[in-house]
Amino acid sequence: MQILADLAGVPYSIVVFLIGIPLLYVAFTIWMLVDALRNEPPGSKERIIWPLLILIFGGLPAFFYNVSRRKQRIKLYGK
Numbered sequence: 001m002q003i004l005a006d007l008a009g010v011p012y013s014i015v016v017f018l019i020g021i022p023l024l025y026v027a028f029t030i031w032m033l034v035d036a037l038r039n040e041p042p043g044s045k046e047r048i049i050w051p052l053l054i055l056i057f058g059g060l061p062a063f064f065y066n067v068s069r070r071k072q073r074i075k076l077y078g079k
Contacts, residue, residue: 025059032062035070041077 033054040047050069053061 028066029054029059029062032065032070036065039073039077041073 033051036047036050036054040050046069050061050065054065
């Protein structure tokens with residue numbers, strides 16, 4: 001509760017920004033991790049490599065997965 005008392009004088013938009021951005025980062029990383037685990041073709045190297053990279057390094061590999069591999073996989077396999 002002390003945190004909320006400390007934020008009493010801070011404008012609402014700054015609080016939303018400071019709390020919202022990290023939550024979006026974590027949600028996006030978890031979304032890409034689940035997507036890589038569930039939808040990569042069985043037996044492929046990508047099924048192991050992408051989730052490990054996302055777990056170890058977080059959001060940056062998740063972003064690269066979303067930009068490159070996810071769109072390519074949807075185009076090739078339809079999921």
